[in-house]
Structure formats: structure tokens, C-alpha cells
Amino acid sequence: MAKYYTEPSRTFSEFLLIPNLTEREHTPDRVNLATPIAKYKRGETPKLSLHIPFSSAVMQAVSDHNMAVALARSGGVSFIFGSQSIEDQADMVRKVKSFKAGFVVSRSNLTPDHTLADVQALKRQTGHSTVAITDDGTPNGELLGIVTSRDYRESRDAPDKPIHSFMTPFASLVCGRSGMTLPEANDLIWERKLNCLPIVDDNQHLEHLVFRKDYDGHKEYPLQLLDANKSYIAGAGINSRDYAERVPALVEAGADILVIDASDGYSEWQRDTIAFVKANFDIPIGAGNVVDREGFLYLVEAGADFVKVGIGGGSICITREQKGIGRGQASALIEVAEARDAYFEETGVYVPICSDGGIVHDYHITLALAMGADFVMMGRYFARFDESPTRKLKVGNNFVKEFWGEGSNRARNWQRYDSGGKENLLFEEGVDSYVPYAGSLQENLDKTLGKIKSTMCNCGATSIEELQRKARITLVSATSLVEGGAHDVMIKDTGLSGE
Ligand SMILES: NC(=O)C1=CN([C@@H]2O[C@H](COP(=O)(O)OP(=O)(O)OC[C@H]3O[C@@H](n4cnc5c(N)ncnc54)[C@H](O)[C@@H]3O)[C@@H](O)[C@H]2O)C=CC1
Numbered sequence: 001m002a003k004y005y006t007e008p009s010r011t012f013s014e015f016l017l018i019p020n021l022t023e024r025e026h027t028p029d030r031v032n033l034a035t036p037i038a039k040y041k042r043g044e045t046p047k048l049s050l051h052i053p054f055s056s057a058v059m060q061a062v063s064d065h066n067m068a069v070a071l072a073r074s075g076g077v078s079f080i081f082g083s084q085s086i087e088d089q090a091d092m093v094r095k096v097k098s099f100k101a102g103f104v105v106s107r108s109n110l111t112p113d114h115t116l117a118d119v120q121a122l123k124r125q126t127g128h129s130t131v132a133i134t135d136d137g138t139p140n141g142e143l144l145g146i147v148t149s150r151d152y153r154e155s156r157d158a159p160d161k162p163i164h165s166f167m168t169p170f171a172s173l174v175c176g177r178s179g180m181t182l183p184e185a186n187d188l189i190w191e192r193k194l195n196c197l198p199i200v201d202d203n204q205h206l207e208h209l210v211f212r213k214d215y216d217g218h219k220e221y222p223l224q225l226l227d228a229n230k231s232y233i234a235g236a237g238i239n240s241r242d243y244a245e246r247v248p249a250l251v252e253a254g255a256d257i258l259v260i261d262a263s264d265g266y267s268e269w270q271r272d273t274i275a276f277v278k279a280n281f282d283i284p285i286g287a288g289n290v291v292d293r294e295g296f297l298y299l300v301e302a303g304a305d306f307v308k309v310g311i312g313g314g315s316i317c318i319t320r321e322q323k324g325i326g327r328g329q330a331s332a333l334i335e336v337a338e339a340r341d342a343y344f345e346e347t348g349v350y351v352p353i354c355s356d357g358g359i360v361h362d363y364h365i366t367l368a369l370a371m372g373a374d375f376v377m378m379g380r381y382f383a384r385f386d387e388s389p390t391r392k393l394k395v396g397n398n399f400v401k402e403f404w405g406e407g408s409n410r411a412r413n414w415q416r417y418d419s420g421g422k423e424n425l426l427f428e429e430g431v432d433s434y435v436p437y438a439g440s441l442q443e444n445l446d447k448t449l450g451k452i453k454s455t456m457c458n459c460g461a462t463s464i465e466e467l468q469r470k471a472r473i474t475l476v477s478a479t480s481l482v483e484g485g486a487h488d489v490m491i492k493d494t495g496l497s498g499e
């Protein structure tokens with residue numbers, strides 16, 4: 001006979017935190033959100049930790065190299081999507097690892113034979129007023145000069161004036177050499193009163209530009225997540241099929257942490273994948289997803305460094321409808337967190353858990369942490385930002401960004417070209433959608449982190465560990481849910497003309 005659970009499975013919106021005494025020292029500026037993401041023994045320092053408990057989902061529409069840089073700069077980690085060729089994924093990892101803060105690849109480039117009109121058109125398009133002039137008009141061509149708005153007079157100069165007649169030529173430029181550090185570049189910018197320092201190699205090929213206005217950049221990102229060589233930490237998603245080829249390429253590219261990306265991680269495929277990685281490499285590997293104690297312990301015994309929790313709760317997920325597997329995200333997390341704590345108690349080994357999918361409101365993150373998650377993984381949340389890889393479109397009067405599930409045909413299509421996969425899935429487990437465009441990652445993150453810290457202070461906690469120890473969590477009845485929103489008032493429409 002089947003085993004029946006007596007409790008229904010529940011989700012975040014059914015719970016609330018009850019405040020504890022807030023003492024004087026419980027202020028948001030004192031809250032530390034550092035959190036482990038790889039297993040460690042009691043008393044030891046975790047091998048890898050985040051400065052904020054956020055990771056971005058292993059999805060085409062979310063985690064490419066740009067998102068990875070932006071999130072690592074803010075203290076979290078991206079797991080670069082694996083639904084692409086091994087070479088392309090390794091390339092993205094390489095881009096993150098070789099990214100040098102303050103050193104930007106020139107985004108506005110022309111040749112000396114272009115004209116002033118081309119400069120103006122490019123400026124309108126990119127918003128950058130510094131244009132690198134290279135022999136072939138590429139960002140890494142031979143540097144022949146620079147054009148800034150100080151080199152021409154829009155009102156007087158003819159639009160067809162060729163760039164070589166008014167650019168600041170290479171011979172008159174102050175340039176930095178390849179391999180220079182950011183402080184060295186900044187010193188040069190300061191001493192020579194420059195706005196922009198081109199960095200060139202021995203053959204006069206342009207590598208990067210360093211801008212004066214980015215000078216204080218490092219101060220803006222006090223939480224940035226770096227390795228010992230001061231490169232950003234990069235994660236990558238893998239699968240339980242081509243790992244023997246994919247993992248070596250990702251490790252070689254410099255990945256710092258891996259995760260097996262699948263809907264259901266309670267499988268011998270995942271056990272074998274973990275065994276392969278552990279036998280051949282010294283890199284932390286997470287596995288999942290699971291929704292119960294058994295699944296968690298199976299992956300831990302198999303050697304997983306962290307375990308991801310959640311089946312079917314994601315915003316674009318239709319797994320529960322299609323296959324009838326899954327569990328309310330809160331119930332899954334609560335059971336796995338209990339198993340993790342018991343395992344720690346018994347063995348002295350702490351295995352971090354990640355709550356993956358289904359975060360709708362910022363407070364859901366705080367709840368997930370309070371329920372025992374060490375960090376969360378989010379897709380929809382990050383898909384809305386400038387830094388996500390998808391197109392920004394105008395639909396009606398609103399800007400949106402595209403967002404599709406990894407189980408949708410759209411995401412799976414790469415296999416048709418890369419590994420001879422099936423034309424179409426037998427059935428899709430994800431949808432193709434839009435999410436409202438929300439601006440930059442940093443702006444949104446600041447707001448979200450502000451809310452989390454504020455709630456933690458209500459709960460008398462200045463660390464995630466303290467929150468987990470002290471949190472008091474209550475179920476809310478369907479009726480009291482209504483009480484939690486605005487009710488029994490007429491909400492004013494803003495922007496309407498008066499009657
Ligand atoms: N978290 C969630 O609720 C869900 C996530 N997704 C996402 O969709 C993507 C695809 O997920 P899945 O379909 O679970 O991928 P998957 O490819 O790991 O699993 C698909 C099927 O292949 C089987 N399989 C795995 N490795 C195998 C091997 N080496 N040999 C033979 N069979 C093997 C699995 O048991 C499963 O039946 C992932 O990005 C995942 O995160 C999809 C659905 C739900």
C-alpha cells in the first residue's frame with residue numbers, strides 16, 4: 001500500500017515570522033548574511049561561502065557570464081547554464097574568471113575611415129562618448145586613436161569629416177600596458193589627469209579601457225566574491241549524462257563550484273556523477289533537486305557538497321501538472337533542513353541546503369532562510385534585470401524581459417545541433433514567458449537585502465545561523481491571509497486626472 005503523508009504540503013505564503021525581542025545591537029547595518037555553500041566539518045571554516053545567500057538559476061534566460069560577474073560583484077554566485085555546448089559553457093566560465101574589475105572591453109569602436117556622423121550615431125546607440133579607433137573597428141584591433149567629445153564640435157564640423165582627421169592619434173595617447181593592476185592604472189589616470197586609459201599589448205592591440213569615473217568602483221562592491229587570485233567566483237551547472245567530457249572542460253576553464261541540474265536528483269545517475277567528480281577533481285559539487293529526507297541523505301552519502309531542494313515550485317515550472325511529482329516548497333525545505341541538522345548532529349558534517357524556486361516576494365527569502373536554507377536559488381527574480389541574457393521588449397505600455405523554463409522546447413533546442421538530441425520533447429515541463437523588466441541587479445538587490453535585514457532585526461538576529469536558531473514561524477489560515485493585504489479600503493488609482 002502506498003505511504004500517505006498526513007500533513008498537506010505547504011508553501012511560503014502560508015507562513016509568517018513572529019517577531020522576537022529586538023535588542024539595541026540588532027540593527028540592519030550589523031546584519032551579516034555570509035553563508036556556507038559547500039560542506040564542512042564542525043569547527044572548520046567552510047571551503048566556500050557566499051557574502052549574500054543568493055544564487056541565480058541554472059537557466060539560459062538567467063545565468064550567463066554577465067549575470068555571473070554582476071552577482072559575484074554583489075556577493076552571490078551564478079551557476080552558468082549547462083544547456084549549451086561544452087565549449088560555449090566553458091567559454092562563459094573563462095570570461096567570468098578573466099574579468100578584471102575596472103577593466104572594460106571597449107564597446108564603442110570605429111576605424112579611422114569612419115566619419116563624424118558615424119561617431120554621433122554610435123554615441124546615440126551606446127550612450128558612450130569615448131570611441132576607440134582601431135584598424136579593423138573591433139574592440140581588440142590595433143589601437144590607432146581615441147575620439148571623445150572634446151575632439152570635435154558638433155555645431156561646426158562637417159558630418160562627413162573622416163575620423164583620422166580629428167581623432168587623438170595613438171602617438172599622443174597615454175596608454176597602460178597589458179597586465180597592469182587596477183591601482184596602477186588608477187595612479188596613471190590620476191597623475192596624467194586622464195578620463196580614460198587604454199590598455200594595449202606589445203603589438204599595440206587594444207585590450208581594455210579603464211575609466212576615471214569607475215575609480216571608486218571597488219568601494220561600491222564591498223561584498224564582492226573573489227578567489228585567491230582576485231577573480232570572481234563562478235559556478236556552473238552540469239547534467240548526469242555528459243559529465244565525463246563537460247566537467248574537465250569546466251574545471252579547466254576555472255569553475256569554482258558545480259551543481260547537477262535536474263528536476264529529480266534522487267537517482268543513481270546523480271550518484272555516479274558525484275562519484276566521477278570526486279574521483280577526478282577537487283571541486284565542490286552540489287546535487288538535486290530533492291524534496292524529502294531520503295533524497296537528501298542519498299545525495300549526501302553519495303558525496304554531495306550541498307543539496308538543492310524543490311520540485312515543481314518554480315515560476316515557469318509545470319512539472320507538477322505534467323508529471324504529478326513535487327511537494328510544496330516550504331514543506332520540502334522544512335523536512336530537508338531537519339534531516340541536515342540531524343546529520344550534522346550525528347556526524348559533525350554540515351551540508352548546506354539551497355531552496356530552489358518559488359520565491360515570489362522578498363520575504364519568502366527570509367522565510368526560506370529561517371526554515372533552514374543556507375541560500376536560495378532564483379530564476380524569475382534575476383531574469384527581470386538588465387544583466388540577464390534575454391531580450392528586453394515593450395509589450396503594451398510595459399517593458400518586459402523574456403524568460404523560459406529549462407524544461408521547455410525552447411531551452412532544449414540546443415541539443416538538436418549539439419548532441420543529436422530529439423527534435424522535440426515528448427512533453428514540455430516548462431513554459432516560455434515574459435517577466436516585468438525591473439532595472440539593474442544592484443538596485444533591486446539593495447532593496448531586497450534591506451528588507452531581509454530589517455526582518456531579521458525584528459526576529460532578533462544578525463546572522464543567518466541566529467535567525468535559524470531563534471525563528472518562530474506560524475501557519476496562516478486562508479482567512480487571515482486576506483487580513484495581511486490591503487483590505488476594506490478603496491485603493492487610490494495613481495496618475496488619474498481628477499473628476
Ligand atoms: N526544479 C524543478 O522543479 C524542475 C527543474 N527542471 C529543469 O529542467 C531541466 C531538465 O531537468 P530534467 O528533465 O530533470 O533533466 P535530466 O536530463 O537530468 O532528467 C531527464 C530524465 O533523464 C534521466 N537521466 C538522467 N541522467 C541519465 C543518464 N545518464 N542515463 C539515462 N537517463 C538519465 C532522468 O532520470 C530523467 O528521467 C533542468 O534544468 C532542471 O533544473 C525541470 C523540471 C522541474
Ligand SMILES: O=c1[nH]c(=O)c2[nH+]cn([C@@H]3O[C@H](COP(=O)(O)O)[C@@H](O)[C@H]3O)c2[nH]1
Nearest residue numbers: 057314315317358379380405406407429430
Ligand atoms: O518545472 C520546471 N520546468 C522548467 O522548465 C524549469 N526550468 C527551471 N526550473 C526550476 O525553476 C527554478 C527557478 O524558479 P523561479 O523562477 O521560481 O525562481 C530553477 O532553478 C529550476 O529549479 C524549471 N522547473
Ligand SMILES: [K+]
Nearest residue numbers: 264265266267
Ligand atoms: K527519483
